[in-house]
Amino acid sequence: MNDLLTGIETAFHLILAVDPQVFDIAIRTLQITFSSVLISTIIAIPLGSAITFREFPGKKTLISLIQTLYALPTVIVGLLCYMLLSRSGPLGDLKWLFTPNGMIFGQTILIIPIMAGLTIAALQAIDPIITDTIKSLGATRLQFLKSHLKEARFAIMAAIIVGFSRAISEVGTAIMIGGNIKGHTRVLTTAISLQTSMGNFNLSLALGIILLAIALIINLGMGFVQNR
């Protein structure tokens, strides 16, 4: 109990005092997470739409496969990306191992399945009557797609939020690809993991509270947008 209380106290202290090191880590976390969410959004939403609206053999299997990948362990993504990005690996020339770029790469791979899968679910949930109406009104393909995305916008927003949440909270990929280098690839989760391993439970807890506070702000922002 004591640890818990002091943890909360430490968190407020770090936030109010704008601890430069913690601030730096928080900003880096946001940069990396936003970048991977952005890239994943650009890939996953069109991908999800294409899968939903096109008929092709193996479609159901592909959707099941995407849904299976929701369970992709972060450390496996980390390991695969490590082997890809290592200088002795196929993408070694990028020199992205132990860099923020590598972390964005890994997180993007991690959250694309979940964002694409939730996009598919969002689009499939649209009332078929609406689909028929849009079709009967003679919509072009682009108009058709636009109106569907508009119809499913809340659910797609939720897909983005879930992707963001998974990216900001994961530690497996970040630590394997980033290497938790101070001032370079250390993000909130890897800092928490490090502090925990060093027995500094208060500080870990404080960093966790900061991470949740950031997530809360982002979610409130999104919720505000949705309510308008």
Next chain:
Amino acid sequence: MIGRLSIGIIALVLGAMLLCGAVSAEKVDTLGEHSKDRLLIATTTSLDATKLLDLLEEKFKEETGVTVEHVAVGTGMALEIASNCDADVVMVHDRVAEDKFIDEGFGVDRRVIAYNYFLLVGPENDPAKVAGLNGTEAFMAIEEAGAEDPSIVFVSRGDNSGTHSREKLLWKWGGYDYADVNVSPWYREAGAGMGQTLTMADELQGYTLSDSASWGTYESNLSLVPLVENDDKFLNVYAVMRVNDEKCPDVNTEMAKKWENYMISDEVQEILQNYGVEKNGVPYFSPGRGSAEIMGVTVEETTDPVV
């Protein structure tokens, strides 16, 4: 109308995220590549946990302008990273693994920078009665007592680190087969770093082997006490090597050599002499220079500049 508005807002948010992403992408890009001005070290955790490397990196940067960064992992992982050509320098403490790394052609220009001792730490009541024994005897005592008393626990790093590898050697020196020890009911493999392993040993009131620098860093959070110290068999030698540019053409050889020379320089050796005294009472490491005989290495390995 409301629909159009929210679409607009969604677009705005996405736009803002795009901007954020673009800005950050630009920012991280400058940090993205290994350049001639960046040196990456794969290091054992004790040099990191004591914050020694942070200090030395800062000083090195002031003198050379080169940004040095390190990934703190166990010795086994550090050598693995380096043999994939993903680091320029390794700093480790496991002679057997180092020799293998050198024999395979990956490690060159090994220099010995410092040493300290491992300690066997355990619960104050010392159920296996190891206090006062020498290193090997203490391990034998734990094995024997563990077989009879179910309350006795030994927590192992179990992560192929330098400390884990010494622990395996100690079992061997005690006359045991590690494969048997490994499956004993009193033996717990943590598969974790030193800090976590010490915390686990503390919770379980068990014994564990720790390097003295990590122990000095974590000790204040723990109820365990050192039971066997300063034993010959507990000698712990830290070395630095650069990654062979014949195997890994992309490594920053020039700076790697400078870093190695910096490690054996007067400046660093003097820093080591006192490093940790303020916090720990005694230094975390003893400088390598002048102690070649104690460490069982050649004098050249502690003094000869890398050219």
